[in-house]
Amino acid sequence: MTAPDIPVVTVYVDRSKCQGYGQCCFEAEDVFHLDEDGKLVYVADSDISHRADIVNAADVCPMQAITVS
Amino acid sequence: MSVVIVGAGLGGLRSAESLRAAGYAGPITVVGDEPYLPYNRPPLSKEALAGGIDVTGLEFRRKATVEDVDWRLGCHAASASLADHTVTLADGTVLPFDGLVIASGIRPRRLPIPGPTEGRHVLRTADDAMKLRTLLTPGAHVIIMGAGFIGCETAATARKLGAKVAIVAIDAEPMIRPLGAELGAGMRRRHETHGVRFHLGHSIDAFSGRDRVRSVALSDGTELPADVVIEAVGSIANTEWLAGNGLDLTDGVHVDSSMRVATDLAQVVAVGDIARHPNALFGGIPRRIEHWNMPTETGRRAGATLAALLAGDEPSDAPFTAMPSFWSDQYDYALQSFGMPGIADRIEVVEGDTDGPCIVEYHNTSGLVGVVGIDRTPDLIPYRKQLAARA
Known part of the structure; x- marks a missing residue:
């Protein structure tokens, strides 16, 4: 018996671009947040149901640092 | 279709x-x-x-x-x-x-100021930036007209490239309309620390130079040398x-x-x-x-x-409630705003002071209308939620 493939959406943030503006955090709260020092923390793999929010988060990134696959 | x-x-x-x-x-x-x-x-x-x-x-x-x-x-x-x-x-x-x-x-808005036009620049497009890039050289006299965000960000970059930078603006403080006088003054002091000279409360009356701009004459009679003029006076x-x-x-x-x-x-x-x-x-x-x-x-x-x-359907008539937000990086400072601080009539520095990391609240009779933070972005998140709840 094999486990069924659970569809995921994968996020990559280019740290050399990210300036910690935090705009993504409002579009996909479950995926992106800023820690106390203002550094972006994110979940790389999320359930596919979050895809629309994550795409919106990538759209609003002023540095265009977020890639969604 | x-x-x-x-x-x-x-x-x-x-x-x-x-x-x-x-x-x-x-x-x-x-x-x-x-x-x-x-x-x-x-x-x-x-x-x-x-x-x-x-x-x-x-x-x-x-x-x-x-x-x-x-x-x-x-x-x-x-x-x-x-x-x-x-x-x-x-x-x-x-x-x-x-x-x-x-x-x-x-x-960009262009003002009808007498004198040569060669040497006058704006910054809106990539082509504008490519032209300016070659001119912001060490020691070049750069005059920036206007003390809004574009003028101030460009001033910071020109200083980084070693140019001598003066900002000429009719306003009393830089970025005064969105930020208010107190935070505007804090931003001015940051720029001054980095060597930017301000000529506030003045406009440029004329450009001088035979073939191109060599100097600018201010409304108080001051004459400033100019190799490059960057006009950032609105749109x-x-x-x-x-x-x-x-x-x-x-x-x-x-x-x-x-x-x-x-x-x-x-x-x-x-x-x-x-x-x-x-x-x-x-x-x-x-x-x-x-x-x-x-x-x-x-x-x-x-x-x-x-x-x-x-498609022949009725579009949604739901209210539009997107949160206005702006940010600006000048030198090592990260400024971020949510809401519409520019419509406030009461401004309060609630944390820190305007020369360092700080949070500033903007109110009018309808309550909190905006917040600005310098190097305090994570702490602005509750404010943004409060502003979003105005809907």
């Missing part, structure tokens, strides 16, 4: 993507006066100006859904006839449409091509909360810097908001509206 989008900036791109997301599958033509695909402008006054301009590197990723868009770049719209459902380009091409998206944006909406169609073109294009333009002649929406739109979070007074996030927010809404209209 076809859609023409006039403007190949972020608003044009997001409108096209939003039309597709809302189910519109017909042809889309995007007209842009610059020769480039949609690219990100904020770096033009900062890292791109300092480190070199690669427009391809600044391009926005375009979603797969808009791969079939017909990009007509390097040609501007000369006129439109809403009655005939056509847009005419500067090269004479006539584009018929069923739906029109106005995304033609803004251009004008690119509405001329829409003349003669009976639209309300007072300061941009007036739209309702669905981004729809009031006309019986055609299905028309407007987005981005040019769209004077109501925001229910801030009293519903139509305003143009030149923040980076508004082309995305208005484009999302406008695409859904136009797709519905073209």
Whole structure:
């Protein structure tokens, strides 16, 4: 018996671009947040149901640092 | 069924993507006066100006859904006839449409100041930045007209490149309209620490020089040497091509909360810097908001509206409640804002002081209308939630 493939959406943030503006955090709260020092923390793999929010988060990134696959 | 989008900036791109997301599958033509695909402008006054301009590197990723868009770049719209459902380009091409998206944006305002024009620059496009890039050299005398965000960011970059920088502005403090006098003064002191000289409360009366600008004369008689003048004194909406169609073109294009333009002649929406739109979070007074996030927010809404209209459906009449937000990096400081601090009549520094990391609240009779933080971004999140709850 094999486990069924659970569809995921994968996020990559280019740290050399990210300036910690935090705009993504409002579009996909479950995926992106800023820690106390203002550094972006994110979940790389999320359930596919979050895809629309994550795409919106990538759209609003002023540095265009977020890639969604 | 076809859609023409006039403007190949972020608003044009997001409108096209939003039309597709809302189910519109017909042809889309995007007209842009610059020769480039949609690219990100904020770096033009900062890292791109300092480190070199690669427009391809600044391009926005375009979603797969808009791969079939017909990009007509390097040609501007000369006129439109809403009655005939056509847009005419500067090269004479006539584009018929069923739906029109106005995304033609803004251009820098130029003041009629006597004297030579060679040496006078603006910063809006990648080409503008490429020209300036070669001129901001160590020791060059750079005069910046205007103390808004673009003027101040450019000043910081020019200092980083070793130029001698003076800012001339009629305002009492830099960025005073969005930030208020106290935080504006704090920002001025940061710039002064980095060697920027301010001539506030003054305008430029004349440029002097035989072949090109060599100096500027201020309204108080001061003469300043000038190798480069950068004019950052606000913007004008690119509405001329829409003349003669009976639209309300007072300061941009007036739209309702669905981004729809009031006309019986055609299905028309407007987005981005040019769209004077109501925001229910801030009293519903139509305003143009030149923040980076508004082309995305208005484009999302406008695409859904136009797709519905073209399908014969009623567009959503839900209030528009996108949160205005701006940010600015000058030297090592990160300034961020949520809401509309510019409409406040009471301003309070609630944490820190304006020479260091701080949080500033902006209120009017309706309550908290905005917040600005310097190097305090994570602490602004509860404020943003409070502002969003104004809906």
